[in-house]
Amino acid sequence: MTRILCHQLAPRVGDLEHNRRLSVQAIDQARADVVVLPELVTSGYVFHDKFEAESVAIDRHDSLFDEWAESAARKGALVVAGFCERGDNGHLYNSAAVVDGSGLLAVYRKAHLWDREKLVFTPGDRPPPVLDVHGIKLGVLVCYDLEFPEMTRSLALAGAELVTVPTNWPRSAHPDDERPHELVMAMAAARANRMVIACCDRTGVERGQAWNEGTSIIGADGWVLATAHPTGTATATVDLAATRDKTLTEHNDLLSDRRPELYP
Amino acid sequence: MTRILCHQLAPRVGDLEHNRRLSVQAIDQARADVVVLPELVTSGYVFHDKFEAESVAIDRHDSLFDEWAESAARKGALVVAGFCERGDNGHLYNSAAVVDGSGLLAVYRKAHLWDREKLVFTPGDRPPPVLDVHGIKLGVLVCYDLEFPEMTRSLALAGAELVTVPTNWPRSAHPDDERPHELVMAMAAARANRMVIACCDRTGVERGQAWNEGTSIIGADGWVLATAHPTGTATATVDLAATRDKTLTEHNDLLSDRRPELYP
Numbered sequence: 001m002t003r004i005l006c007h008q009l010a011p012r013v014g015d016l017e018h019n020r021r022l023s024v025q026a027i028d029q030a031r032a033d034v035v036v037l038p039e040l041v042t043s044g045y046v047f048h049d050k051f052e053a054e055s056v057a058i059d060r061h062d063s064l065f066d067e068w069a070e071s072a073a074r075k076g077a078l079v080v081a082g083f084c085e086r087g088d089n090g091h092l093y094n095s096a097a098v099v100d101g102s103g104l105l106a107v108y109r110k111a112h113l114w115d116r117e118k119l120v121f122t123p124g125d126r127p128p129p130v131l132d133v134h135g136i137k138l139g140v141l142v143c144y145d146l147e148f149p150e151m152t153r154s155l156a157l158a159g160a161e162l163v164t165v166p167t168n169w170p171r172s173a174h175p176d177d178e179r180p181h182e183l184v185m186a187m188a189a190a191r192a193n194r195m196v197i198a199c200c201d202r203t204g205v206e207r208g209q210a211w212n213e214g215t216s217i218i219g220a221d222g223w224v225l226a227t228a229h230p231t232g233t234a235t236a237t238v239d240l241a242a243t244r245d246k247t248l249t250e251h252n253d254l255l256s257d258r259r260p261e262l263y264p
Numbered sequence: 265m266t267r268i269l270c271h272q273l274a275p276r277v278g279d280l281e282h283n284r285r286l287s288v289q290a291i292d293q294a295r296a297d298v299v300v301l302p303e304l305v306t307s308g309y310v311f312h313d314k315f316e317a318e319s320v321a322i323d324r325h326d327s328l329f330d331e332w333a334e335s336a337a338r339k340g341a342l343v344v345a346g347f348c349e350r351g352d353n354g355h356l357y358n359s360a361a362v363v364d365g366s367g368l369l370a371v372y373r374k375a376h377l378w379d380r381e382k383l384v385f386t387p388g389d390r391p392p393p394v395l396d397v398h399g400i401k402l403g404v405l406v407c408y409d410l411e412f413p414e415m416t417r418s419l420a421l422a423g424a425e426l427v428t429v430p431t432n433w434p435r436s437a438h439p440d441d442e443r444p445h446e447l448v449m450a451m452a453a454a455r456a457n458r459m460v461i462a463c464c465d466r467t468g469v470e471r472g473q474a475w476n477e478g479t480s481i482i483g484a485d486g487w488v489l490a491t492a493h494p495t496g497t498a499t500a501t502v503d504l505a506a507t508r509d510k511t512l513t514e515h516n517d518l519l520s521d522r523r524p525e526l527y528p
Contacts (some may be wrong), residue, residue, distance in 0.1 A: 111523050115513040127526045130500050147518070149413030149456055149528040157528050161459040175486070181455050181486050185398040188452030192413055222445050223438070254411070259375050262391045264423050 010204025014045025277308025
């Protein structure tokens with residue numbers, strides 16, 4: 001069984017030092033095998049412009065990852081968290097890091113950029129990874145990526161059991177008795193692929209921007225197992241090995257039932 | 265504006281004559297531009313075996329389609345309804361017919377077969393159609409097809425504004441305060457593609473099998489506009505032309521934001 005924790009933090013835009021302390025503290029406090037933190041937790045989100053983002057971008061050799069690793073090592077945990085990345089080519093990426101006690105294991109660069117992110121970031125040019133770590137097949141997406149069913153499907157086809165999704169979901173209008181649409185889409189993706197999906201949203205108000213605070217861990221049947229309301233953390237213990245079984249009935253397996261020859 | 269109506273009927277398995285009357289009456293009663301009836305409304309669903317299904321299979325020249333057309337003509341309506349099809353090759357298909365006052369316009373054969381359907385039907389070998397009829401770009405799926413995001417995406421890429429989905433959703437376990445998972449998936453598909461989706465489920469209990477009775481019309485934002493509870497019909501009036509605009513923000517268009525080069 002795998003214990004997953006999402007910590008719905010409120011980073012401060014442009015304040016690397018504050019966000020460093022905040023993220024390290026969150027990992028220190030977590031009692032979980034997998035800890036997910038929000039998108040761009042190192043930097044905040046609502047940049048005035050590209051220059052401001054550049055001022056808080058870090059590269060893959062940044063000492064922050066050593067601190068995350070040190071904290072993760074004490075827990076034996078895996079950490080997935082968003083950061084504002086300065087690539088070797090000087091471009092900025094909206095990235096997610098996967099870290100464990102041994103250090104930075106992988107970086108995924110968000111492929112689908114939302115709104116004004118397009119003025120700041122370069123979109124990633126690699127498919128999302130499925131890592132084989134700590135006995136888990138771990139997939140990573142960032143926020144708007146999740147709204148493209150092709151992305152969750154590609155992770156499922158590559159064997160992902162758990163998809164971790166650092167997000168910043170801008171507060172959006174929805175009927176009072178409905179969840180944010182992003183969460184409905186996450187539930188559908190979990191069910192369509194029989195994977196666990198852990199979305200870590202953020203909180204706070206940043207330059208007038210509020211968030212959906214929709215942090216949720218969704219089981220492979222598509223139902224929400226845990227949210228961060230009202231404590232700020234969502235935790236769930238799940239059997240990830242069970243997600244390998246894609247059987248729906250005696251005659252149905254959701255991956256082998258696919259008809260790729262009919263798809264565009 | 266287009267008025268859509270789904271009529272959640274209870275056909276009787278094996279009783280062609282009863283189901284003929286039931287379906288014609290439903291079209292006669294409908295005050296709508298598009299009328300959607302359940303999957304296999306002509307035949308019922310829970311066949312003992314392939315031989316029983318063969319006994320109620322009809323071909324595309326069956327007079328039933330003339331009756332549907334005659335009724336549709338009085339309304340100027342489009343009708344989408346499921347039927348048990350005997351192909352020219354003698355195979356059985358779980359099909360949906362699109363009919364208007366001029367007759368049978370198109371047939372779509374379900375490509376993803378559910379459970380014991382695989383013992384009875386041959387899966388369709390053509391992608392789902394998008395018809396340009398009555399000023400509407402009309403897509404058609406049948407039931408389990410909808411659980412494959414590739415199918416809804418393929419319809420969106422082909423320009424569908426409205427996806428009609430005759431279904432028979434077998435009653436399934438879900439948390440009390442949740443919708444059936446099929447409906448969550450339909451909501452996500454509507455939102456992911458900004459299309460209207462009209463699912464017509466069935467009612468009644470057939471050989472011990474109950475149904476989700478989840479008939480719903482879902483708007484292009486992904487929210488349920490109408491259900492068949494408690495009247496048995498769901499109706500909604502929608503602006504289908506508005507679905508052509510896939511813009512989400514000044515910088516986002518959900519189809520052009522796709523990154524096909526990263527998808528499997």
